[in-house]
Amino acid sequence: PRLDDRWFQTTQAVYRAERMADACDRALARGDRKILDVIETLDAVVVDDATIRDRTTERTFTNVNTRDELDEAAAFLGEYL
Numbered sequence: 001p002r003l004d005d006r007w008f009q010t011t012q013a014v015y016r017a018e019r020m021a022d023a024c025d026r027a028l029a030r031g032d033r034k035i036l037d038v039i040e041t042l043d044a045v046v047v048d049d050a051t052i053r054d055r056t057t058e059r060t061f062t063n064v065n066t067r068d069e070l071d072e073a074a075a076f077l078g079e080y081l
Helices: 017-030 035-039 049-055 067-078
Strands: none
Touching: 017 035
C-alpha cells in the first residue's frame, strides 16, 4: 500500500515467499539494501490511497515501536474488544 504518494507500507503487504526471497538475494548480490529496490524488480501491484481509505483508515498503519506506543494501541483496541 501507498498513502497519498508519501511512502510505501512494505510491511503491510502480501508477497510470494520464493519470488521475494530470490529478489532479495539478487538485490543483496548487487549491493542494493533498500526494500524498494527489491520491490521494483517484482511484478508488484500497489494499492492506492483511495482504495485503502475505502476499506480502512490510516490508523491501520500505526507504528508500535515503544512501550508507550504499545499502551496507546492497546487502549485504542480495547475500545473495540
